Amino acid sequence: MTLRKGEKMTISIQEHMAIDVCPGPIKPIKQISDYFPRFPRGLPAAVGRSSALRSAVSQPSVSPAEAPREEDEDVDHLFGAYGTTPAEQPAKHQAPEEVVDPEGYESDDCTTLGTLDFSLLYDQENNALHCTINKAKGLKPMDHNGLADPYVKLHLLPGASKANKLRTKTLHNTLNPTWNETLTYYGITDEDMIRKTLRISVCDEDKFRHNEFIGETRIPLKKLKPNQTKNFSICLEKQLPIDKTEDKSLEERGRILISLKYSSQKQGLLVGIIRCAHLAAMDANGYSDPYVKTYLKPDEDKKSKHKTAVKKKTLNPEFNEEFCYEIKHGDLAKKTLEVTVWDYDIGKSNDFIGGVVLGINAKGERLKHWFDCLKNKDKKIERWHTLTNELPGAVLSD
DSSP, rough: OOTTOOOOOOOOOOHHHHHHOOSOOOOOOOOOOGSOOOOTTTHHHHHHHHHHHHSSSSOOOOOTTHHHHHHHHHHHHHHHHHHTTTTTGGGEEEEEEEEOTTTTOOOOHHHHHHHHHHEEEETTTTTTTEEEEEEESSSSOOSSSSSSOOEEEEEEEESSSTTTTTOOOOOOSSSSSSSEEEEEESOOOHHHHOEEEEEEEEOOOOOOOOEEEEEEEEEGGGGGGGGEEEEEEEEEEEOOOOOOSSOOOOOOEEEEEEEEETTTHHHHHEEEEEEEEEEEOOOOOOOEEEEEEEEEHHHTTTTOEEEEOOOSSSSSOEEEEEEEEEGGGGGGGGGGEEEEEEEEOSSSOOOOEEEEEEEEEEEEHHHHHHHHHSSSTOEEEEEEEEEOOTTTTOOOOO
């Protein structure tokens, strides 16, 4: 179409839409990273910054003779950061070495699961491990309101988890709970401090579903020194698998505190059943109804049986009962004391929880306890012993 001088070109709406809709071939949009050079991973920060700035800024025109020399300088500069010793590199290109403090390093688990502050104390004289749970910070939100209802569980590994589980109270609607609770394991021996590990788990209580796991940490007890409190502030970790390969033939079923004394006045052996700790749960409610039986064997007349009262719905019963076996001191060396713990059931046979045998044929602490009793007349000697699910040579029937 020919336009006269002074006339404006008119465009129909169809032509206008066609121009807007079909502007021509579509070119890819540049990414912001296209404007910055890519360097090998681990390039020193000083080199990366200077090279990036030099590439981003438009360079003035140079003669063909000068261009290769600048490229050579850049290549030498880049490879010099890797291939030369610190003495050969120019001072301005040396980057300070970063030293990571393992104690202060925050992992992904630390930032997402939270941290836990607690302290541990091994009371060697009283065979007790005191675990003080202070507070947690920055816990992972577990509920729809962005908060959690946290509590802390303790387990001693290896061992039956139900038998030695302790827990704090639950604090509601918080990601930064403060408990300041002390939970105590009784009957902890020096041997336990060498081979056992304390597992500390933080969980979220849920009334309508199963409680949810947040994070955990594990402390080998051999890290603790007797009678010295050690403080910890540790990042929680994801749940770790529990070693299932441990020998189950002599599974631990709890602890029992027994006192022995040969009384010259009564001409007999006084056996005290003081208390049990962390017994295995035998009932559906997660508890047991424990009682203790003692025998002095061999027992031809079957008159040596003594039995404590039943303590209802507990895994940590206190009995404080004492039995007397009339026997000459010289005959004790030929005898064996068998102590068994049972769970009382109505309408069916009682369940065996665990037992221990003291005598001249025993080993370790069991032998030492018996020997100390024979050696020290009229002196009461108390010792904690581990209950196992098997007693060699014993007939386990109630």
